Amino acid sequence: MDIISELKAIVGEGHVLTDDKDTAGYLVDWTNRFHGRVLAVVRPATTDEVSRVMKLAYETQTPVVPQSGNTSLVGGGTPDASGRAILLSLSRMNKIEAVDAVNDTMTVEAGVVLEKAQEAARESGRFFPLSFAAQGTACLGGCLATNAGGTAVLRYGNTRDLVLGIEAVLSDGTVVDMLRGLRKDNTGYDLKHLFMASEGTLGVITRAVVKIFPAPQASYTALVGVEDVTKACELLAAVKSAAGPALTGFELMQAKCIERVGKEIPAVTLPGDVSSAPWWCLVELSYSRDPGSNPLEGILEQAFEAGTVADAFLANSVKDSKAFWAIRESIPSADAHVGGNLHNDVSLEISDIPAFVEEALAALEARFAWVDPSVFGHLGDGNLHFNIGSIPPNLAFENEEGIRETVYAVVSAHNGSISAEHGIGQLKRAHFLALKNPVELELMGRIKKALDPKGILNPGKLLADRA
Ligand SMILES: Cc1cc2nc3c(=O)[nH]c(=O)nc-3n(C[C@H](O)[C@H](O)[C@H](O)COP(=O)(O)OP(=O)(O)OC[C@H]3O[C@@H](n4cnc5c(N)ncnc54)[C@H](O)[C@@H]3O)c2cc1C
Incomplete structure (x- = not known):
């Protein structure tokens, strides 16, 4: 089967990109650390097209890497170097479908840029609180798939707390319609939450109903x-x-x-x-x-x-x-x-943060006399960007493993998390697999197998690939 021709038949010739000059921007991550190759970048315009692309990928066992704004700081939306994958860009699914100022909800497609969603809420006299520095590029689909945080979590919660309903497409093309704006719905398991922070490994989020709020005056x-x-x-x-x-x-x-x-x-x-x-x-x-x-x-x-x-x-x-x-x-x-630093994105119970900062700085300084830490973050959420630079600058990156081990050991001693809001992607995968409770990992693996039995969705990210 000629996959490229089939893809063109689904989304239109102009939306299947195969030339290096057209695909280049999709194949490198924001931090310029992760580079990949693809069979094609495919840009569907509707849920039906996403479903047909996934059906084709399922039948041909072709890996699919969903990508929205490509601002992941952990290499989550970057394909591997095999050149076998389809990169599924949601960028054309960029419609704000409805703003309901009575139900205080907004219905958006996955490729809506976060800043556009904020503007749409503002134009209706409402406020969409999700906000962070990459908001001019990051899209709602990516925010949901990473359960993004940002500067308003203290009052409004993570993205997970802002979502009432989603529509998602599974690896075999099945469309799961959970696009409801209900604030109360206790009819069994709340499946939409499986897709939050799933980093494109369980399904493709195509649409969402999110909460909006009266604007602060x-x-x-x-x-x-x-x-x-x-x-x-x-x-x-x-x-x-x-x-x-x-x-x-x-x-x-x-x-x-x-x-x-x-x-x-x-x-x-x-x-x-x-x-x-x-x-x-x-x-x-x-x-x-x-x-x-x-x-x-x-x-x-x-x-x-x-x-x-x-x-x-x-x-x-x-x-x-x-x-x-x-x-x-x-x-x-x-x-x-001044030379950059190794990004950490850790979370702890707020009451543990003073001890964490003291112990982690002492442990780093004892092992690496040249460290130049840059400590800042969302203290109200118990989330620190405990970033480590060095004097001279290259030493931090040359000692990346040792630095991460040192910081994560103190995080683990306090029962914290090595990823508060940026996700696991490729960057933190080895540490995630080593540090996460094995029973939780096993359950995650079972969920992955149930939703993506052929393991075609975003392989090499988050969970261990199946043999
Ligand atoms: C300068 C800067 C500041 C940042 N600040 C913050 C911050 O304060 N808080 C924070 O949480 N994050 C922050 N980030 C990280 C990043 O912006 C977020 O993770 C964001 O949610 C990613 O959105 P995106 O659309 O760019 O997703 P992408 O980078 O395209 O994708 C991210 C992950 O989601 C998956 N994915 C994307 N779209 C879909 C979809 N439709 N369905 C299923 N899976 C999908 C991808 O496969 C990938 O694993 C920052 C990034 C930068 C560059």
Whole structure:
């Protein structure tokens, strides 16, 4: 069977790409670490076309790699080097089908770019809270398939918490229609959740119903300096007690990360000298009705009196607030300017984070005297980007295995996770297989076998391939 001709018959000649110049952009990941080859890049426009492509792949035992925005930081959407796979790009399935401001839901195709979904909600006087630095490129299908996190998880949850229904296509082409906007549905197993964080290994997500919310009318932001991570956790607890659900962001950054942004990213302005404290928290409160005066003033005053806080900058305008967030979001770029670092994306119970940071830094420094860690992340979610650079820069990458082993050993000792929001992909697969509870791995393998009996969906990612 001539697979290429069959694919062209399904999606149209112009949407089966085989020339290197057309496929190149799909075959390398965002970090430029993973490169692959394919039989073809196929760009279906409808669920029916996805289903027919999958049926063909199933019959011919052809591997299929689903890809949406290709912003994975773990090589999740990059094919292997065999050149046997079809790369299934969802980019043409980019329609926002409905925004229902009464049910507070939005129905989208998998290839809708996250920023477009946010805009569509805004135009209807609503708010779609999923937000992170790659939102201009990442798509809803990819966000669901990785259970993406981002900056609003503290208040609204991960992508999993924002999804009410999905439509997915299984490896044999079967369309599973679970596209419902119900907030309550206890009719058996909630199968849609199998596809969240499945990284394209169980099925192709084609459409989703996601939750939208009344847009916040006022938000208040501050950059707050603290002596150590324990104080940062105390501040988090104090703000939670005082502000309750109004707390929408609580990020942690080392002062040196902020200083590096100030030096390396000219477009970002710092609010002042941050050398007065070694750690800084970015705190954001949001309200559906403007409380009139800034609630952070009183909360921080009390925290100063209690000795929790060492210094603070309050945003006096939306512009200031955006500038504070720009600092946080520019840390990875600033790190990349000075030679880059090994990305870690770990999660722990929040109460374990001070001990984790202390122990992991000590273990790294004991083994590698030259480490230059860049520690920041979503403290409110118990998620740190515990990134490791080096002086000189190349040493961190040359010692990647040893560094990951050291960090993950401390994560495991605290019963944490080696992937909070970026997924496993290719990058963390060996560690995932070594560290995950064997009983959970066995159950995952059984689910994979039931949904993808021929093992054609995204082989080489997440789970071990079957012999
Ligand atoms: C600068 C930057 C910042 C980032 N910040 C964050 C952050 O704060 N939080 C966070 O969670 N992530 C973050 N990421 C990681 C990344 O953006 C997310 O993982 C995102 O959800 C991936 O979406 P995508 O559309 O690019 O998916 P892709 O990269 O195309 O795919 C990701 C995975 O999902 C699978 N997949 C894609 N589409 C489908 C589909 N329709 N059906 C089934 N499987 C599919 C792929 O096979 C792959 O395994 C960041 C990335 C960058 C580059």
